[in-house]
Amino acid sequence: MTDNTHAPVVDFRASRGARLQPVPPTAVTLAGRFWGPRLQRIRETSLPSQHALLESTGRLDNFRRVAGTSDKPYTGLFFNDSDIYKWLEAAAWAQAAGPVPELQALIDQTIPLVEAAQGEDGYINTYHSLERRHERWSNLRDLHELYCGGHLMQAAVAMHRITGDARLLRVACRFADLICTVFGPAAEGRLEMIDGHEEVEMGLIELARETGERRYRELARFFIEARGHGLLHGGRFGIEYFQDERPVREMKALAGHAVRAVYMACGITDQAMDDGDAPLLAHLETLWTEMTRRRSYISGGIGSRHEGEAFGKDFELPNARAYTETCAAIGSLMWSHRLLAATGDARYADSIEWTLYNGMLPGWGLDGRRYFYVNPLEDDGTHQRQTWYECSCCPPNVARTLGGLSGYAYAxxxxxxxxxxxxxxxxxxxxxxxxxxxxxxxxxxxxxxxxxxxxxxxxxxxxxxxxxxxxxxxxxxxxxxxxxxxxxxxxxxxxxxxxxxxxxxxxxxxLPMAVTAWQSHPQLHENRGRIALSRGPLLYCLEGVDHSRALDELAIDPAGIEASFEPGTLGGAVVLRGRALARGLAPAWEQGLYRPVDAPEPAADEAQVPFMAVPYFAWQNRGSSPMAVWLQRYRA
Amino acid sequence: MTDNTHAPVVDFRASRGARLQPVPPTAVTLAGRFWGPRLQRIRETSLPSQHALLESTGRLDNFRRVAGTSDKPYTGLFFNDSDIYKWLEAAAWAQAAGPVPELQALIDQTIPLVEAAQGEDGYINTYHSLERRHERWSNLRDLHELYCGGHLMQAAVAMHRITGDARLLRVACRFADLICTVFGPAAEGRLEMIDGHEEVEMGLIELARETGERRYRELARFFIEARGHGLLHGGRFGIEYFQDERPVREMKALAGHAVRAVYMACGITDQAMDDGDAPLLAHLETLWTEMTRRRSYISGGIGSRHEGEAFGKDFELPNARAYTETCAAIGSLMWSHRLLAATGDARYADSIEWTLYNGMLPGWGLDGRRYFYVNPLEDDGTHQRQTWYECSCCPPNVARTLGGLSGYAYAxxxxxxxxxxxxxxxxxxxxxxxxxxxxxxxxxxxxxxxxxxxxxxxxxxxxxxxxxxxxxxxxxxxxxxxxxxxxxxxxxxxxxxxxxxxxxxxxxxxLPMAVTAWQSHPQLHENRGRIALSRGPLLYCLEGVDHSRALDELAIDPAGIEASFEPGTLGGAVVLRGRALARGLAPAWEQGLYRPVDAPEPAADEAQVPFMAVPYFAWQNRGSSPMAVWLQRYRA
Missing domain, CATH: 2.60.40 (Immunoglobulin-like)
Structure with a gap:
């Protein structure tokens, strides 16, 4: 182990615009009956099982094939390399509290594969090397070469900071050196293009911070400034999808693909902090405010739209059809971490906490092996956790965030x-x-x-x-x-x-943890007359498995709700119990969806019943059953 | 002009399962101040302007290029041929009431281009002939070769029925003859595959009815029976998108891409009617009931989901994000027309009327030149009509339906x-x-x-x-x-x-046209506490252009609404006027989306204001402004 005293999850030590310096995860331990077993589970269950899946799904074989040690054809999506890099980053942070030999062994199997897949000129991307050998940089809009490179850089920095291992850092720097020679203004004879999926910007800046190499920072600046001028025209969802419709300084709100948008915001915030660019930081704060004020779920989740995995319009926040990708919550948390360091404003820390527990944590099953990519706030019992996804960005993203979680706690x-x-x-x-x-x-x-x-x-x-x-x-x-x-x-x-x-x-x-009943903005029509419950930093929901009546038939009385820790429920959790009025659906509604308001409607049966709410982060861990965060409010 | 006494829009004369025979559009005139100018506008504005766009967007040049009379490269989407065919079908029906020389001149320019683009073996598809010459039938899942062929057949039948012109019929038969030799059970050495987009089934059946050729009918049967067994695996949205997840007889509800689903249903209903297959007809009636009972907007529109242009789950009917493609409403109308002929059940005629006025007609601008592809039931003022679309299926689909409209009126x-x-x-x-x-x-x-x-x-x-x-x-x-x-x-x-x-x-x-206020099923959470207004067969909406307050701030009193015809409004329309309570948004909501229910909230200002509702079909014809079908209900 090296001296890793200065191993923050993001390094603002030389940032002129940083008010706070995060205390590195190496200097903090999180324990107790909530985080203790969870962080152990990341190390002992999630990361090993993810590595086994990187292997069994051919992601590692793609690297071997490039190095000539496998003859299997390229397998999977074109950006699967990034899953390896995120896993490596996660495995680095997960050793912040001390070496984990089992993880280190997996790292030591994996890094040589990455090293061997790098070309002599520094290029590394197994998809292009195998499937599009002569099309390098030809479709940056869609094919994620720089996105993958950005994750390589973040992994390399984490590995170097935590364990002192410079192997991945050398790979990352060789790649960064290469792209420094390729990209830049057309007037200088370079390729004036940006990646369709932001990520390389924050990767380059962190790599610059770690190595002191100014060219990396300048390349990040080029990518940031070149965005917003329509270089990425012609895609299926339009240039807004890529945040390329206008320069960031002219944006009124984040839009388009949500993960890309917040990753972009992280990179720009990094740059603004390093520069001490107060006007840009103020503008980023405005964008953050608009995001949380008009385009965020009560879970802290963002990116409501399935189509294009995108932010919707203001107030477009459907519950059952929420997209709310786990990675988008993580990106939001990463962005808030930067703005918190820039300002010391408690609202960013509030958002980190809330998004951690209610936006990201739902994406990680209690068994440490199953994940949600999509996080609806209401479900009919069909949405299920999966051990892996074809596009499996979320599982290693959860792991790298929780791996470094202790680095978010103090400053x-x-x-x-x-x-x-x-x-x-x-x-x-x-x-x-x-x-x-x-x-x-x-x-x-x-x-x-x-x-x-x-x-x-x-x-x-x-x-x-x-x-x-x-x-x-x-x-x-x-x-x-x-x-x-x-x-x-x-x-x-x-x-x-x-x-x-x-x-x-x-x-x-x-900090008294009273139960709070929330109402929503009247323009969230779907939530009118409905409430959501929270206690402390945790949002709650009802699951069908705990109720004999359909959740939609229950009207919740927000008064008199009792909270108690139940060791046998969901691995130990505080549950909320209270009274509800159950009202059956009038039979007339079986006939159809619309009825004149003056048509006679037989009264439905009514009964007082108990209800039980569980933390939203823990839903869908007891089989499949309906779930709802927003509940009818009982009015006597 | 030929004898076109027997020119029904769908020909059930030999259908054993037909209870009714539609009176052909050639025997019916629709006039009056509503339909008179509109049908004139189809003939004199919509169809000529669409033909000009078929020309200017390169759709006709694609045919010329195949015939060697143009050297322009293939332009546009791979299924653009179908727009030509739908236009030709529309131009045929539009002459049901009598010859329209201007249209006939355009037809006579167009049919030779189609004839010249057909291969010696009968193959016709300009995209494949130009861009994928050696990939014929290689990707039926995605590339619409048979879909285009089905539209060719429908156009050919319409042309032959209305004008006696057999030129297109010969092209269609040669294509049909070709595919009869290509497709069939693998056991017979044929290509056992189906098209990803249903259409050829009803095209073939109508062609069989028109020509008496049994092989066409049998090929349609093959395509219908081969569907539902996973032949179309591997697409982005899964096989449900193509209705290929299970045989139709095992379906519980229509799902997947809405236009495809109802086109499929039309073809199968055609087959069941010709066969007199009562159990299959009964099952189709059940599917229709489920569609209208759980998956239809109050407009009659279907297919709520942008992602995959698909039916959502039961009750998934968002207003602002409604997809509700104009073509899907047309497909629904076509299906109801078949079920009406099969049963004489008035509910199908009710649905035809309602879907015509409120599901399809909104897709056609009052100027006859601008269209909606997507038909939301609520909008912030950003949704705009367009003269054309890259995927421009809807405009000629509107034209062919209104062209033949009089054929739906009597039986x-x-x-x-x-x-x-x-x-x-x-x-x-x-x-x-x-x-x-x-x-x-x-x-x-x-x-x-x-x-x-x-x-x-x-x-x-x-x-x-x-x-x-x-x-x-x-x-x-x-x-x-x-x-x-x-x-x-x-x-x-x-x-x-x-x-x-x-x-x-x-x-x-x-038939007294009282104003009706509708409520929705309680599981349509978004509509709770809201009403929609109708009068006669017309659904109404509010437009921002008529109101000084935000539509969301108005609570409508369903009592005392007055209806009156206003000649100067929207080309002459009955508008509804009544009282609303306007309630401003409490300033606290500027801060964010969620507030504790017990947080103090200053009372908002309230005022009695008038409101005015206009027919929903006529919205967005007076510039851009917000629109809403579902309105807060005022409760004293």
Missing amino acids: TSEGAVWVHLYAEGRARVELGAGRTVELVQRTDYPWDGAVAIEIAAGGGRFALKLRVPAWCRAGARAEVNGVAVGDAVEPGRYLTIERDWQPGDTVRLE | TSEGAVWVHLYAEGRARVELGAGRTVELVQRTDYPWDGAVAIEIAAGGGRFALKLRVPAWCRAGARAEVNGVAVGDAVEPGRYLTIERDWQPGDTVRLE
């Missing part, structure tokens, strides 16, 4: 330690000038809102900045060593406690 | 004359045994429900069967020569008046 700024996420665990925080503080967090979060943070070692004067989640609308309290903090503990802000800290000092934060 | 059965559609005009009805009756219909339908039908010539004993539309829920009355008919005049049934008719006898039917 520092001049004289301050920021706590973004609450979870049982420890953090070793470097405050500069050689000062190190060790924090121990004790909590049953997200099941319970009581959090104790102890200064376990180190100390001195600094500000401890504790996020008070926006969901905690009333009654948050804080005390230090048993003495109440004088300042108001306001939700949606960081509570700042500055003092001379001594080892043993303990802050207790009480 | 006969043993000793009975059926009136399906009401419109000012005349019909010459052959009752068999040389008896001919002339009917004159006087009405301002669909603007007014008073209909007078006079026996203008002929007579004798027969039953006059008058459809009492299902929308006419109360108060329909009928009288003969001033004497009330004794039988109850029930909506959704045919009123039968059997007597010895004399010239001059007049039936007066009063």
